Amino acid sequence: MGMFKGTRLAAIAAVVAGLFGGAVTAQAADPLKVGFVYVGPVGDLGWSYQHDVGRKALEAHFGDKIKTAYVEDVAEGADAERVIAQFGQQGYDLVFTTSFGFMNPTLKVAKKFPKTKFEHATGYKTAENMGIYDARFHEGRAVIGTIAGHMTKTNVIGYIGSFPIPEVVRGINAVTLAARKVNPNVQVKVIWVNSWYDPGKEREAAETLIAQGADIITQHTDSPAAVQVAEEKGVWAFGQASDMAKFGPKRLLTSIIDDWSGYYIDRVQAVMDGKWKADTTWGGFKAGMVKLGPLNPAIPADVQKAAMDVKAGIEAGTLNPFAGPIKDQDGKERVKAGEALTDKDLLSMDWYVEGVQGKLPK
Amino acid sequence: MAHKPSFMPRLEPRGHASPAMVYVTPLLALAVTLLAGGLLFQVLGFNAPEALYTFFVSPLTTAYGLGELVVKATPLALCAIGLALGFRGNVWNIGAEGQLTFGAIFGGGVALACYDMEGWWILPLMVVAGMVGGMLWGAIPALLKTRFHASEILVSLMLTYVATLILSLLVHGPWRDPEGFNFPESRMFSDSALLPVLLAETRLHFGALFALAAVVGGWFIIARTFVGFQIKVMGLTPAAGGYAGFSQRKVVWLSFLVSGALAGLAGVSEVAGPIGQLQPTVSPGYGFTAIIVAFLGRLHPVGILLASLLMALSYLGGEAVQIGMGLPLAVTGVFQGMLLFFLLASDVLIRYRVRFGRPQQEAKA
Numbered sequence: 001m002g003m004f005k006g007t008r009l010a011a012i013a014a015v016v017a018g019l020f021g022g023a024v025t026a027q028a029a030d031p032l033k034v035g036f037v038y039v040g041p042v043g044d045l046g047w048s049y050q051h052d053v054g055r056k057a058l059e060a061h062f063g064d065k066i067k068t069a070y071v072e073d074v075a076e077g078a079d080a081e082r083v084i085a086q087f088g089q090q091g092y093d094l095v096f097t098t099s100f101g102f103m104n105p106t107l108k109v110a111k112k113f114p115k116t117k118f119e120h121a122t123g124y125k126t127a128e129n130m131g132i133y134d135a136r137f138h139e140g141r142a143v144i145g146t147i148a149g150h151m152t153k154t155n156v157i158g159y160i161g162s163f164p165i166p167e168v169v170r171g172i173n174a175v176t177l178a179a180r181k182v183n184p185n186v187q188v189k190v191i192w193v194n195s196w197y198d199p200g201k202e203r204e205a206a207e208t209l210i211a212q213g214a215d216i217i218t219q220h221t222d223s224p225a226a227v228q229v230a231e232e233k234g235v236w237a238f239g240q241a242s243d244m245a246k247f248g249p250k251r252l253l254t255s256i257i258d259d260w261s262g263y264y265i266d267r268v269q270a271v272m273d274g275k276w277k278a279d280t281t282w283g284g285f286k287a288g289m290v291k292l293g294p295l296n297p298a299i300p301a302d303v304q305k306a307a308m309d310v311k312a313g314i315e316a317g318t319l320n321p322f323a324g325p326i327k328d329q330d331g332k333e334r335v336k337a338g339e340a341l342t343d344k345d346l347l348s349m350d351w352y353v354e355g356v357q358g359k360l361p362k
Numbered sequence: 363m364a365h366k367p368s369f370m371p372r373l374e375p376r377g378h379a380s381p382a383m384v385y386v387t388p389l390l391a392l393a394v395t396l397l398a399g400g401l402l403f404q405v406l407g408f409n410a411p412e413a414l415y416t417f418f419v420s421p422l423t424t425a426y427g428l429g430e431l432v433v434k435a436t437p438l439a440l441c442a443i444g445l446a447l448g449f450r451g452n453v454w455n456i457g458a459e460g461q462l463t464f465g466a467i468f469g470g471g472v473a474l475a476c477y478d479m480e481g482w483w484i485l486p487l488m489v490v491a492g493m494v495g496g497m498l499w500g501a502i503p504a505l506l507k508t509r510f511h512a513s514e515i516l517v518s519l520m521l522t523y524v525a526t527l528i529l530s531l532l533v534h535g536p537w538r539d540p541e542g543f544n545f546p547e548s549r550m551f552s553d554s555a556l557l558p559v560l561l562a563e564t565r566l567h568f569g570a571l572f573a574l575a576a577v578v579g580g581w582f583i584i585a586r587t588f589v590g591f592q593i594k595v596m597g598l599t600p601a602a603g604g605y606a607g608f609s610q611r612k613v614v615w616l617s618f619l620v621s622g623a624l625a626g627l628a629g630v631s632e633v634a635g636p637i638g639q640l641q642p643t644v645s646p647g648y649g650f651t652a653i654i655v656a657f658l659g660r661l662h663p664v665g666i667l668l669a670s671l672l673m674a675l676s677y678l679g680g681e682a683v684q685i686g687m688g689l690p691l692a693v694t695g696v697f698q699g700m701l702l703f704f705l706l707a708s709d710v711l712i713r714y715r716v717r718f719g720r721p722q723q724e725a726k727a
Contacts, residue, residue: 069688076643077637077641079434079677082678085430089424124543163642
């Protein structure tokens with residue numbers, strides 16, 4: 001008791017002494033300052049986590065030539081602009097804002113801080129000092145769709161959606177097209193949770209989809225909750241954004257992994273070399289921005305081969321996941337045989353392909 | 363009569379709470395929070411003085427930072443002042459978040475309807491529409507309470523989720539920006555539909571003046587009007603209020619309409635201020651945080667003003683230590699939690715004293 005009290009007093013004394021005697025230390029060198037704004041907690045083990053992996057790769061690559069900082073769990077709204085502006089105000093050289101809802105705030109801040117360079121993920125507005133970048137996740141989804149089409153017994157794939165925006169709709173369509181190419185009986189059921197990160201809702205959605213007959217779950221939300229449910233209930237699952245194998249050691253088929261490291265290193269290097277300009281980047285397998293996790297050994301060899309063929313075809317440019325003929329939900333032909341959807345079509349996609357159940361919220 | 367000594371602590375009412383302490387304890391709680399927070403930083407291996415400076419002072423060292431503080435505090439103060447009025451009268455509106463959202467829908471709806479027009483009248487119309495929207499959403503729990511005795515706590519809380527879904531429906535559908543690649547956001551509001559900025563180079567907007575007006579208005583209602591007196595009496599002793607002929611229904615209606623209108627005003631001020639458009643979510647939970655702010659401010663408008671600034675600072679400080687020192691976001695939550703914990707603890711100690719041992723019958727001198 002006495003000792004405890006002693007140490008506590010000592011600690012308080014140390015704090016008080018520090019309060020009066022401490023001084024704020026200054027930086028010696030002049031490193032390039034790179035800021036990150038995340039929509040979720042870095043511990044989401046999905047989207048924001050992978051961006052933070054990219055930030056750490058920057059630190060490992062450039063060492064003390066750069067200084068990085070991040071703010072996590074930033075709400076898409078009035079708060080975002082304040083956080084982004086704080087980076088501008090503190091003289092950051094390059095700021096990555098990593099959620100669609102940060103687009104307009106980033107644009108506003110970019111105008112106020114012309115010396116800072118901004119990069120916004122998944123949006124469409126640019127400025128002199130604001131570029132945009134995104135990954136072709138749908139390429140990964142074409143691969144997992146192929147696996148899903150082969151592996152399903154019930155012919156029902158469950159899909160947990162965040163928000164019905166083009167990026168997410170594109171993913172649903174990519175999975176559906178690829179799965180039906182190998183198994184025309186596949187139907188895809190979608191549940192929207194209206195959040196990027198809500199493990200509770202993601203879990204409920206996964207349970208509902210399984211109750212409705214889905215024996216494969218895939219998701220466009222950021223937590224591993226759906227994978228955990230699949231492991232418990234004995235259905236198949238895919239990891240999203242990061243390798244989620246440890247959440248479903250038996251039931252995880254593979255993961256689509258976002259790898260921002262190379263891109264971030266390139267962009268920081270460009271700033272250092274004075275060669276940075278506001279660009280639009282949309283890279284997939286070939287650029288190394290989208291990767292595939294290890295395949296579960298439970299996947300039969302021929303299915304593994306089919307999946308890797310799709311991946312190789314996309315990388316080589318011989319396979320387009322959105323090549324025609326494509327019919328929409330009402331059976332109307334949207335893309336003729338021999339044609340394919342353009343990037344512009346993909347960026348504003350607001351219709352379901354044949355095989356997706358339910359109506360797209362509009 | 364002989365009793366065994368017991369060392370179980372128990373709380374004994376003081377009978378009379380020191381009026382001075384009611385105002386001193388929030389400051390005391392803040393001081394203890396600073397000390398405990400410094401200790402926490404030290405234990406986590408950070409330089410405590412630097413961390414405390416970064417958290418509590420650095421956000422306030424620039425005009426921009428001060429502006430941001432007020433921007434963040436504005437919706438909190440607006441919601442909390444309305445809520446405090448009801449809380450004093452034992453009317454528990456937990457749904458300010460929903461009323462705020464409805465204010466944003468109504469006000470934003472006017473802005474979108476007038477997006478290709480110009481005129482001084484657009485903004486006042488939006489503000490009135492926002493307040494009406496909040497009032498309407500607040501009127502539902504009031505009606506169900508007075509008509510069917512439904513719990514206003516549950517009804518107002520659940521209507522929050524309904525309001526958020528209605529907003530989501532609108533921005534995903536009819537109000538979606540036609541040039542926005544189908545993303546669920548409305549158009550950006552035109553300049554005529556944006557609240558003027560009060561200080562160049564900051565985001566400090568006209569909504570701050572609404573909050574100040576609400577402080578004065580709230581104080582006036584509580585301290586100087588008969589209605590305010592009725593609310594207080596009904597809150598303290600409903601039976602006495604009943605004998606005096608005061609109407610419980612009136613208090614319920616008034617509380618919900620006023621707090622709904624103020625929350626709606628907060629909502630329209632957010633979308634016409636810092637956001638500038640409608641999005642699927644327009645508030646990071648201001649309506650709920652306002653409940654804490656109301657109690658932190660002792661349900662008094664001036665106290666609420668200070669409490670909302672303090673709460674706003676805790677968010678800004680949390681971001682500052684994340685950027686400046688790489689501390690995790692959880693620090694913000696820990697500071698808010700400690701502040702509330704110490705305040706509630708000192709509240710208990712104002713009203714009760716801690717006694718060890720059994721109560722003594724003869725101590726009734």
